Amino acid sequence: xxxxxxxxxxxxxxxxxxxxxxxxxxxxxxxxxxxxxxxxxxxxxxxxxxxxxxxxxxxxxxxxxxxxxxxxxxxxxxxxxxxxxxxxxxxxxxxxxxxxxxxxxxxxxxxxxxxxxxxxxxxxxxxxxxxxxxxxxxxxxxxxxxxxxxxxxxxxxxxxxxxxxxxxxxxxxxxxxxxxxxxxxxxxxxxxxxxxxxxxxxxxxxxxxxxxxxxxxxxxxxxxxxxxxxxxxxxxxxxxxxxxxxxxxxxxxxxxxxxxxxxxxxxxxxxxxxxxxxxxxxxxxxxxxxxxxxxxxxxxxxxxxxxxxxxxxxxxxxxxxxxxxxxxxxxxxxxxxxxxxxxxxxxxxxxxxxxxxxxxxxxxxxxxxxxxxxxxxxxxxxxxxxxxxxxxxxxxxxxxxxxxxxxxxxxxxxxxxxxxxxxxxxxxxxxxxxxxxxxxxxxxxxxxxxxxxxxxxxxxxxxxxxxxxxxxxxxxxxxxxxxxxxxxxxxxxxxxxxxxxxxxxxxxxxxxx
Amino acid sequence: xxxxxxxxxxxxxxxxxxxxxxxxxxxxxxxxxxxxxxxxxxxxxxxxxxxxxxxxxxxxxxxxxxxxxxxxxxxxxxxxxxxxxxxxxxxxxxxxxxxxxxxxxxxxxxxxxxxxxxxxxxxxxxxxxxxxxxxxxxxxxxxxxxxxxxxxxxxxxxxxxxxxxxxxxxxxxxxxxxxxxxxxxxxxxxxxxxxxxxxxxxxxxxxxxxxxxxxxxxxxxxxxxxxxxxxxxxxxxxxxxxxxxxxxxxxxxxxxxxxxxxxxxxxxxxxxxxxxxxxxxxxxxxxxxxxxxxxxxxxxxxxxxxxxxxxxxxxxxxxxxxxxxxxxxxxxxxxxxxxxxxxxxxxxxxxxxxxxxxxxxxxxxxxxxxxxxxxxxxxxxxxxxxxxxxx
Numbered sequence: 001x002x003x004x005x006x007x008x009x010x011x012x013x014x015x016x017x018x019x020x021x022x023x024x025x026x027x028x029x030x031x032x033x034x035x036x037x038x039x040x041x042x043x044x045x046x047x048x049x050x051x052x053x054x055x056x057x058x059x060x061x062x063x064x065x066x067x068x069x070x071x072x073x074x075x076x077x078x079x080x081x082x083x084x085x086x087x088x089x090x091x092x093x094x095x096x097x098x099x100x101x102x103x104x105x106x107x108x109x110x111x112x113x114x115x116x117x118x119x120x121x122x123x124x125x126x127x128x129x130x131x132x133x134x135x136x137x138x139x140x141x142x143x144x145x146x147x148x149x150x151x152x153x154x155x156x157x158x159x160x161x162x163x164x165x166x167x168x169x170x171x172x173x174x175x176x177x178x179x180x181x182x183x184x185x186x187x188x189x190x191x192x193x194x195x196x197x198x199x200x201x202x203x204x205x206x207x208x209x210x211x212x213x214x215x216x217x218x219x220x221x222x223x224x225x226x227x228x229x230x231x232x233x234x235x236x237x238x239x240x241x242x243x244x245x246x247x248x249x250x251x252x253x254x255x256x257x258x259x260x261x262x263x264x265x266x267x268x269x270x271x272x273x274x275x276x277x278x279x280x281x282x283x284x285x286x287x288x289x290x291x292x293x294x295x296x297x298x299x300x301x302x303x304x305x306x307x308x309x310x311x312x313x314x315x316x317x318x319x320x321x322x323x324x325x326x327x328x329x330x331x332x333x334x335x336x337x338x339x340x341x342x343x344x345x346x347x348x349x350x351x352x353x354x355x356x357x358x359x360x361x362x363x364x365x366x367x368x369x370x371x372x373x374x375x376x377x378x379x380x381x382x383x384x385x386x387x388x389x390x391x392x393x394x395x396x397x398x399x400x401x402x403x404x405x406x407x408x409x410x411x412x413x414x415x416x417x418x419x420x421x422x423x424x425x426x427x428x429x430x431x432x433x434x435x436x437x438x439x440x441x442x443x444x445x446x447x448x449x450x451x452x453x454x455x456x457x458x459x460x461x462x463x464x465x466x467x468x469x470x471x472x473x474x475x476x477x478x479x480x481x482x483x484x485x486x487x488x489x490x491x492x493x494x495x496x497x498x499x500x501x502x503x504x505x506x507x508x509x510x511x512x513x
Numbered sequence: 514x515x516x517x518x519x520x521x522x523x524x525x526x527x528x529x530x531x532x533x534x535x536x537x538x539x540x541x542x543x544x545x546x547x548x549x550x551x552x553x554x555x556x557x558x559x560x561x562x563x564x565x566x567x568x569x570x571x572x573x574x575x576x577x578x579x580x581x582x583x584x585x586x587x588x589x590x591x592x593x594x595x596x597x598x599x600x601x602x603x604x605x606x607x608x609x610x611x612x613x614x615x616x617x618x619x620x621x622x623x624x625x626x627x628x629x630x631x632x633x634x635x636x637x638x639x640x641x642x643x644x645x646x647x648x649x650x651x652x653x654x655x656x657x658x659x660x661x662x663x664x665x666x667x668x669x670x671x672x673x674x675x676x677x678x679x680x681x682x683x684x685x686x687x688x689x690x691x692x693x694x695x696x697x698x699x700x701x702x703x704x705x706x707x708x709x710x711x712x713x714x715x716x717x718x719x720x721x722x723x724x725x726x727x728x729x730x731x732x733x734x735x736x737x738x739x740x741x742x743x744x745x746x747x748x749x750x751x752x753x754x755x756x757x758x759x760x761x762x763x764x765x766x767x768x769x770x771x772x773x774x775x776x777x778x779x780x781x782x783x784x785x786x787x788x789x790x791x792x793x794x795x796x797x798x799x800x801x802x803x804x805x806x807x808x809x810x811x812x813x814x815x816x817x818x819x820x821x822x823x824x825x826x827x828x829x830x831x832x833x834x835x836x837x838x839x840x841x842x843x844x845x846x847x848x849x850x851x852x853x854x855x856x857x858x859x860x861x862x863x864x865x866x867x868x869x870x871x872x873x874x875x876x877x878x879x880x881x882x883x884x885x886x887x888x889x890x891x892x893x894x895x896x897x898x899x900x901x902x903x904x
Contacts, residue, residue: 352552353638359548452563453570459611461567462649465560 004061006371011055014364018048024357029348036346040335043328051365053318058372060218061211064264067173069102075168076151079159080109080138081117089501093159094124096506102168105151109141136244143241146233158227161273164510171230174264181235181261184224186377190272191500196388196488197282201275203389210376213265221315222265223253227273235261246292250319251300257312258304267377274500278492279430283399290403291413296320298407326400336475340444351470391484398433431489434482441479557648564652575615576654581898582626586656592712592759593782595820595854597898601627601658605861608646611653617860620877621887623896629658629857634698635667642705651711658714663690663729683728691741699746703753712757716785716824717746719763722771736773743776761785763824766810775817784817787825789859792832795868800833803842811850820854827859827874836885843889
């Protein structure tokens with residue numbers, strides 16, 4: 001409560017600062033090249049609106065109360081295996097499933113046609129359901145398995161996720177409220193220390209699984225995330241089964257909300273899974289998400305908006321437009337080069353003035369970011385600047401852009417399972433966008449230096465210094481960020497020494513709830 | 514803790530807090546704030562450093578060619594009583610760039626050590642002390658002259674509730690300045706000017722005796738109010754430590770009694786006026802020579818015993834022989850006007866401040882005129898004050 005008041009107060013100051021920035025930004029004297037000015041304004045105000053939407057979300061931040069679990073709640077765990085997935089990983093997952101304390105049945109939804117998987121499942125007391133040639137990939141198999149089972153609650157567990165014994169103690173109690181359709185828990189990883197990419201990818205999730213989802217919960221719109229969401233069977237039945245597609249989790253969540261079901265977000269770590277370890281896998285995962293998330297905006301929100309609360313609408317609109325970042329980033333990247341090579345300026349703004357009026361927004365944003373770190377799931381290990389995550393996000397713009405274009409064209413990308421093992425990627429194939437950027441930067445700086453020592457007239461040298469060096473500073477930030485991504489691509493050249501799950505000991509994992 | 518210790522702690526805390534607040538406010542200004550002041554300083558320094566790097570890499574620039582002007586540019590006493598003619602110019606591209614001045618200088622083959630800029634009072638960013646501009650002028654080897662116009666209506670009422678509403682400000686506005694109502698602005702400007710450190714010419718409230726032009730004219734103010742305002746401004750600058758500023762008093766000599774506006778020997782370093790020949794394009798004007806405009810006024814101007822500056826010097830083309838106008842004017846200076854120590858070309862392309870139609874004062878594009886001026890500057894020796902080039 002105290003934090004919500006603090007956030008509301010800070011957000012109030014922030015919004016005043018944003019209004020002042022807007023009053024300054026939209027002045028006729030600031031219009032340079034008109035078309036570029038409009039584009040830059042759209043990109044800039046998209047970025048500012050993301051910040052403000054984040055504040056609005058954080059203002060709703062809330063945690064659910066602890067609820068006791070009745071022993072007679074029957075629950076199933078669904079986990080899936082597909083061809084190509086390493087069997088050694090299932091060894092750990094299924095062993096851990098058996099140790100989950102609340103009575104339950106574990107089902108392995110298998111289409112590997114590999115008898116070793118059935119043998120493995122039975123050895124760990126799980127039921128192997130062989131579901132061959134089911135369309136709709138993972139979600140298709142879940143729907144088929146729903147028809148073959150009858151437990152009133154179903155946990156959908158990604159096979160790389162190792163549940164803790166206390167998993168259901170934290171979750172099932174919330175279903176005593178008959179209106180609750182699904183309960184999502186936090187997501188955490190056990191391999192994030194194994195590479196720059198893994199650390200950055202994990203950092204990108206901290207805020208979402210902390211204050212982000214808690215804010216969505218407070219607004220009545222916390223969402224299901226593929227791994228480790230527990231559903232009420234009757235809720236899934238009411239929407240015709242689990243949603244299918246690249247954003248099957250979000251699609252399922254919005255349909256359940258539209259049907260009037262409530263959702264609960266429990267901000268505890270009761271399982272650990274894998275985060276992409278190499279840059280190639282990370283890009284593939286991000287492309288899948290970017291393409292998938294637009295379906296929320298284009299298809300589901302358009303269809304279901306009338307049956308959602310306005311807070312849910314705002315939340316899903318925020319989620320559904322996240323990857324527009326892939327359209328705005330290249331614009332921000334190109335503007336300094338456009339100016340330094342051709343002198344074309346989208347906006348005639350004094351660099352110093354811009355910094356002065358935008359600084360309050362940035363300061364309030366940073367303050368809210370820091371205050372909200374108290375709401376991280378594990379503040380001790382997750383606090384920080386998350387600079388690796390930011391570097392990877394900037395590097396991902398081509399991937400986000402591709403996802404956006406595919407979504408606008410209504411074109412499909414094939415279902416790509418997130419790689420469970422780091423795969424060898426060629427350095428150049430992953431790093432060329434960064435290398436191109438750094439090359440362009442070096443050439444540009446060299447040209448600027450030669451021009452301004454030999455070409456530029458002496459009478460305009462000092463009076464143009466602020467604009468030129470301000471633009472160079474603007475161009476330098478993404479170049480600095482690209483070095484992190486270069487390092488990630490360098491690491492992806494070689495395979496790690498051991499498979500990540502070999503570090504897991506299922507006998508000791510988890511705390512005592 | 515004893516009572517005495519507590520008092521010491523509280524006193525030290527209050528003193529530190531007060532010092533922090535005072536430091537922050539001194540860094541910035543009422544209108545600009547510490548952040549924009551710091552960024553403005555950073556911008557000026559960036560330009561300055563880049564200019565020095567360029568001199569290293571590509572060889573010395575204009576500043577080295579103007580080395581002879583160092584005694585006036587770098588030393589306040591040298592600029593207070595120059596023993597040579599200092600040429601200069603205002604160019605229409607200022608404050609965006611100084612290229613126009615350099616181009617004019619090359620065309621006339623004569624150095625222009627004084628560069629003039631115009632700036633108004635007010636809240637806007639471009640109405641604060643033009644640090645980047647004067648730094649750039651100094652970096653280019655010239656002496657900056659800032660014509661500083663007290664437009665009181667450019668202070669927003671919302672930000673200055675203590676001031677009268679805009680409509681009511683101009684009436685006896687100079688009295689308000691003298692009273693200290695605008696010290697918030699004057700002091701900030703003065704502190705910035707002091708930090709610039711190098712000699713700086715300031716022409717404040719020019720043409721104060723013209724009842725048709727500016728709001729600080731006699732239609733709104735008395736002579737006494739003007740003199741009080743001038744003395745107040747100069748005093749505030751001195752109190753702020755801006756001893757690097759020299760004061761240029763600049764009446765419009767076509768109107769009578771202009772000499773009664775003189776604020777006093779202790780408050781004035783230079784006496785200036787404009788000599789602009791508009792020719793017959795304006796109703797109130799005809800083709801007047803340099804001598805027609807200033808001849809009978811010169812003895813009074815010289816009487817003050819200060820160096821004299823022609824702060825705006827130029828002729829339009831329509832109505833007479835423009836080349837001859839310039840040649841006659843320049844050649845008459847050593848003979849008839851020995852106290853004139855600065856001659857500033859008014860070199861604006863699209864000037865409509867007086868005539869409500871755009872007029873062109875430039876000479877670079879008119880080779881007949883500029884060749885004539887060049888020859889006149891050579892024959893008078895004004896083109897080679899360092900005695901390096903005129904042969």
